[in-house]
Amino acid sequence: MxxxxxxxxxxxxxxxxxxxxxxxxxxxxxxxxxxxxxxxxxxxxxxMPPTQPPAELPKVRTRRKFDRDEALETALRLFWEYGYDTTSIATLTTEMGINPPSLYAAFGNKNQLFEEAIDLYQRRHGVDLPTGVPARDAVESMLRELARDYTDDAHPRGCIIISAATNYAPGGEEIVSRMRDLREATRNRIASLIAEDAERSIPLPPEDIRRTATFFAAVIQGMHQQAVDGATHADLDAIVDVAMTAWPAAADRRTA
Missing domain, CATH: 1.20.5 (Single alpha-helices involved in coiled-coils or other helix-helix interfaces)
Structure with missing residues (x-):
């Protein structure tokens, strides 16, 4: 056991x-x-060795928000100051602060951008001939207003419709034709007012009506160039004073 x-x-x-x-x-x-x-x-x-804090990533530049109206304002100023042909896409996009694809997406192409700039110019700076007053008074009122606007240093001097297509490269004929049509429309409107006055009072020969309208269209273009060359508002007003003495008052004397 x-x-x-x-x-x-x-x-x-x-x-x-x-x-x-x-x-x-x-x-x-x-x-x-x-x-x-x-x-x-x-x-x-x-x-493993102690982990290092992650490197700070480079800051991504945020693209400035595209303002179409502001871009159009910039385009108008450039075309007005330098003309259509001289103002390149590179100049436009640099001044606008955008890239070419953004410009094309917003405006189509340079030609369409120019057309929109001209429309903006006409809305802002176009001077209509007054209605319901004698043709002489209407033309003088228009010239006085142009004298003020052409010498306003808040924007480029003169008239973009006169200067934008003075010089152009091959392929720019459409722009030249468009500007010519706008200038001729002003001359034709002056001629229409003179003809309406003549119907109500003493008839003028069609040739006199055409010559008078052409003369005042030439005065407008001369005022533009004088403003670009540095003339003052008072200088252009003095030109208007002299130009109005050429109004065809001879019709009154022919009926005496």
């Missing part, structure tokens, strides 16, 4: 030694595994 108990005791001790070894091995294994996998949980902090 005692022998069996002693064997059992030994077996029990051996069992305890085996369990102790297993426990020791398990603890050691856990330490190894923990050592190997801890970096996975800590972002490899123990195996």
């Amino acid at each position: 005692s022998g069996r108990r002693r064997v059992a005791a030994v077996d029990s001790v051996e069992d305890m030694g085996f369990l102790s070894w297993v426990t020791h091995f398990s603890d050691h294994y856990r330490k190894i595994v923990g050592t190997l996998y801890r970096p996975l949980q800590t972002g490899y902090a123990g195996r």
Whole structure:
């Protein structure tokens, strides 16, 4: 009995030694595994150098918001000051602060941009001949207003319709024709007013009507050039004074 108990005791001790070894091995294994996998949980902090803060990315320049009306104002000023042909796409886009694709997307092409600039000019600076007054008074009123506008330094001097297409390269005939038509429309309107007056009072020969209208159209173009060359408002007003003495008052004398 005692022998069996002693064997059992030994077996029990051996069992305890085996369990102790297993426990020791398990603890050691856990330490190894923990050592190997801890970096996975800590972002490899123990195996990699300290992370540097991310470099600051360069700031992206935000493009200035495109203002179509402002761009058209700029185009009008450039065409007015330098003419259609001399004003290049590069000049337009640089002054507008945009790139060529934006210009084409907004206006189509340079020709269409110019047409819009001319429309803007006519709305802002065009002078209509007054109605309901004698032709002489209407023409004089128009000339006085042009004298003021042509010498206003708030914008380029003179008239864009006279100067924008003075010189042109091959292919610019359409622009030249468009400007000529606008100038002829003014002359024809003057002629119509003179003819209406003549119908109500003393008839004038058609040739006199045409010559008078052409004369005052030439006065307008001369006032433009004088303004560009530096003439003052008073200078142009004096030109109007002299020009009005050429109004065809001879018809009154012919009936005396």
